[in-house]
Amino acid sequence: MILRINARPFRLSIFDKYQRLLLDDYQENGFVQKQADKVVYKTLKKDEFFLGLGEKGGSLNRRGQSFTMWNSDKPCYSADEDPLYKSIPFFLSSYGYGVFLDNTYKTEFKMGSESEDYYSFQVPGGEMVYYVMYGPDYKQIIGRYTQLTGQPIMPPNWALGFSQSRGLLTREDLTRDIAEGYRSRNIPCDIIYQDIGWTQHLQDFNWREGNYENPRKMLSDLADKGFKVVVSQDPVISQVNESQWFEADSLGFFATDIRTGESYDMPWPWGGNCGVVDFTHPEVANWWGEYQQKPINDGVKGFWTDMGEPAWSNEEDVDRLNMQHHAGMHDEIHNVYGLEWDRIVTEQFEKHNPNTRIFQMTRAAYAGLQRYTFGWSGDAGNGGNILNGWSSLAGQIPLALSSGMGLIPFWATDISGYCGDISSYSGFAELYTRWLQFGAFNPLSRIHHEGNNAVEPWLFGEEVLEIVKEAIELKYQLFPYLYSYSREAYDTGLPIMRALILEYPDDAEALKAEHQFLFGSELLVAPVVEQYASIKRVYLPAGEWVDFHDPSNIFRGRQWIDYPVDLSTVPIFVKKGSIIPMMPVMQYIHEEDNYPLTFMVFPANNGHQATEFSLYEDDGESNNYKRDQFGKRIIQYSFNNSGAELKVSAQETNGYPLTQRDYHIKVINTQEPKRIELNGKKIRQSRRPSDNEKLQWYWDKENNTCVITIPEPDKDLKLTVTHK
Amino acid sequence: MKLYRLLLLVCFTWFLLPGATGTGMDRSEDIRPGNILAYKIDGKEVVFTCENDFQVKLSILGSDVIKVWMDPKGEFMRSNPSFAVVNEAFEGIEEVNIQETPQAMKYIQGR
Structure with a gap:
């Protein structure tokens, strides 16, 4: 400069x-x-x-x-x-x-x-x-x-699974029913949220009487089935909750009214008028930390920090400007109120739960939030007529991409749009499906809707159930890829959902393509966000792009294409010269710890540089990643004079041992091999596809794909493929 | 040491900028820095004193990052430390130097 x-x-x-x-x-x-x-x-x-x-x-x-x-x-x-x-x-x-x-x-x-x-x-x-x-x-x-x-914190690995919520999902019986609904239908799911009504008295963090028979047992039972429960918290104390309100008031923990010197009397959407907890007051942190630890001790796994604008403090609510916080008047503190809350939630969680990764997802925040929390986009959807929510859905894509550039790499939309009463499930089914197909490609995926509008996947008919289950399953299959990009987000701040212009800055058309995005840098996802769509107009930037659903379908880049779609279609393209690591569908993340890895290799054209992916792995739940305790598998595919080579090399840092995993390597759109060697020794060819885990390779003639199975591979290996 | 890529040039030649009075903005009560009267270097910071005690502080945080603080009162006081910024230590700059040119220009170079 x-x-x-x-x-x-x-x-x-x-x-x-x-x-x-x-x-x-x-x-x-x-x-x-x-x-x-x-x-x-x-x-x-x-x-x-x-x-x-x-x-x-x-x-x-x-x-x-x-x-x-x-x-x-x-x-x-x-x-x-x-x-x-x-x-x-x-x-x-x-x-x-x-x-x-x-x-x-x-x-x-x-x-x-x-x-x-x-x-x-x-x-x-x-x-x-x-x-x-x-x-x-x-x-x-x-x-x-x-x-x-500051760097964005990494979520626990299970946060990258799927999750279910609802405004009135605040009861043990309903929570158990929903959990059973997922598992009985084999729909993967990791998290069940409880909205703010889980606690009767804002905000003493006690379970609502009558709604939960035995919350600890509920949490324990759900944990046995792989579910994690996340509860909402609001940043206020209701005046109805007299004991806690007087406690906070006597300690000077509320924002005060500059006109009276008393605790500010804040109207709130539920629970009556409240005191606004002053998170800029240094002594509030430990006090709040003790309260929020109560459900954590019961088995709750994280928090959803809601209403931290604080709610009902919009531009027109000028009376709020009379609020005095410890750190200043409200006009200065308003925009960092949520950030300060987020900071305390995370710092106190880490104090009470040493070396445990925080899960916090927040609505209101300021620059720097990435140090403490993940984000979601609040209450989208059309409340007047839920069926008219299409522009709201479409608007979530550029909004997500911009969020990513502001360091919210771990971001979620409310799948189904939050707003609007559902009077016809069949009428809402198409928009629901499209919203879920988009949301499945959010790093954090949550279905959530207002009130008691149930939005579980099985309520919209068999066809929708089958379609959305497939989308959720693909999210789980892509977990190794997504988790690797989560580490990159921590290291670099780069978003996972990327505007095309980030990767193709000199391509003017890329700027216009704002209803599609790159998921990492190898996958291009173009969710359908128009009603009754039969085509999706997609821009493919430089390179060649392989249809993920039909690899024989290859498109040259730098062009707009009209991609045919039906309700089941999520257009996904892989850039030629990519390796996509995948795992089997599981009902929750790490249901099987020693799952096999599938490397989907989409080779570049011969003569181009080697194809490579750096697959990241850590313990998934501790903060040891901040001390660089992790492992990586570097997968490289390149051509040589007689065919191709694939190398996997392991990097283990600071004592982290990579988990032993079987490999399935699928080389897509390739030539038929004559011979394949593993570390110099010939591998047996199988004449038919096989599910057994023996060392072998198989030529899938119909799909021009070579499938190589390597059980219990060495940490470093070299495959040599000689083409016919 | 990382090669610096920052050069700061101060132009003391008097010239009117094209259209400086034709911006279409109401200028009657507005406060602007006006002319630079002096400057002072302190490590990686340069403070320019302008008319009516207006001061501008440029902090050269790194070869690719600068901080600009424009203060009509010249006090450089804020009621709270930044809520967002946690690190201003970038690589590439250790201090800022100024060299005058024959045309009465002054370069400020980071090293």
């Missing part, structure tokens, strides 16, 4: 090393104070576009749009509504730089919405402090932002 400061008047300009202008104050308006507002104006270049600003709706390209940072409770929000639940004032420019505005007040970003000549960001209070990060590519910019604001 080259910085030039013009002295008369002050003007900051930033260039790259080739003296290409990156970022420039707009004339003499690099800073303008207009009464209380401080505004930075930057020159807007004709061809410049922007990405980011966190979990925001609207188009991925932020140019021409304006945004407000004010964490807001927005039930049934529309696809381009703003503001929403989270504030992440960080954006990326197509000119190779990123900007993080480090101000927690209600900041505004006008990304060319006022003028074609400039864009601006504005603070109504606090200091004008911003960081400029040079990439030049988007991944590097995200890397610098990650260095600045």
Whole structure:
């Protein structure tokens, strides 16, 4: 970077090393104070576009749009509504730089919405402090932002399984029924959520009397079947809960009303008026930690931190500005209120449960949330008419992709959209199916809906059940791939659901393809988000792309295609030159610890560079990953003069032993081998497909696929394939 | 030591920027930094003192990351430390130097 400061008047300009202008104050308006507002104006270049600003709706390209940072409770929000639940004032420019505005007040970003000549960001209070990060590519910019604001924590491995929720899923009998519903139908599922009604008295963390006969036994029984239970918590104490309210009030743990000096009287959607717990008060942490540990001691596995905007504190609720927190008035603290709560939840969990990985999924937060929590996108869907939720579903894709660029790699939509009463299950079946097909490719997958609207997969008919079960099963099969990318997210901050433009920054069409995404960098997923669709228009960037469902179907890149779909179809493409590690379907993550691995090899064209994947593994539940205690299998496939070679080499760091696993290697779209050797010794060819685990290979002529089975392989191995 | 890639250039030549008075913005009560009157280097930070005590602090955190703090009062005080930023130690820069050019320009180089 080259910085030039013009002295008369002050003007900051930033260039790259080739003296290409990156970022420039707009004339003499690099800073303008207009009464209380401080505004930075930057020159807007004709061809410049922007990405980011966190979990925001609207188009991925932020140019021409304006945004407000004010964490807001927005039930049934529309696809381009703003503001929403989270504030992440960080954006990326197509000119190779990123900007993080480090101000927690209600900041505004006008990304060319006022003028074609400039864009601006504005603070109504606090200091004008911003960081400029040079990439030049988007991944590097995200890397610098990650260095600045912290690495995303990894979830426990089971968090990457499937989960079920419902607004009134707050009873033991219903919880047990749902668990049985999943297991009896062999639908994989790891987590059952309990919404806030699980506790009768906000927020003493005691089980609701009458709803739970024996919560400890329930949790134990469910754990025996592989289920983990996650409970909701709200950041308030109801006045009805007199003992805890007076306790917190006497300790000074509530935000106060600047007009009276008393605890602020906060209306709340349930439980009556409340005290707002002041998580910026240093002594609140231990107090809250003791309370939240109660259900953990019973066997609960994590928290779903809801309503942390705090709810009912939207822009129009100006009375909230009278709240005084320990760290400042509400106008400064509002946007970090949820973040501070998230921090305490995680820090206290880790204090009480040493070396156990936290599961926390949150709605409201600020930049830096990735250090403590995962995120979900709140209350989407159409509450007026649930059947009109298609634009809401479609809007979740760019919103997810933008969230990822704001360091929420572990993200979820509410599958089924949360909002709207279901009057016709058959009428809602198509939208439900499409929402689930998208949600299965969220790193965190949760079905959730408001009230007592049941949204379990088996309620929508046999056809839907079969389709969504297949989508869920594929999620489980892809767990090794997803978990490897989870580690990459921890290491680099890169999202798992990626906008195409992240991987193909010079492809203008990639920016337009915002209803599809890369899942990692090898898989392209294009969920159907239109009603009655018979085709999905998909953009394939550079390279060649193999239809995951029919590998004989290969498309050249840099083109839009019309891909035929029916209700069962989730268009998925694999980039040629990829290896996708998979595992068998299990009813929950690590149901079998020593599961075999299947390496799906989609070779590059001969003459191209080697195909490689780095498969990550750790213990899945401790924080030893932060001490780099893990193992990796590096799988490489390359061509040689007579055929091809496949190598697997093991890396074990800090004493982590890789689990012994059988290998199934499937080389797709390849030539028929004449001979295959493992570490120099010939392998027997089987004339027919076989499920036994003997060392052998089989040529699947119909699919041009070579299947090699290697039981109990050495940690390092080399396969030599001689083609006919 | 990692090769630095940051160059900071201060231009003290007097020139009017094109269209500086024609931005279409209401300028009547607005506060801007105005001209730079002096600057001071402290390690990786450069503080520019402008008119009416307005100060700008540039912190060269690394070869690819800078922090800009624009303060009309010149106090550089904030009510809370950053809630988001946990690390400002980037590689590539150890200090900032300034060299003047014959055209009255000054370069500031990170080392």
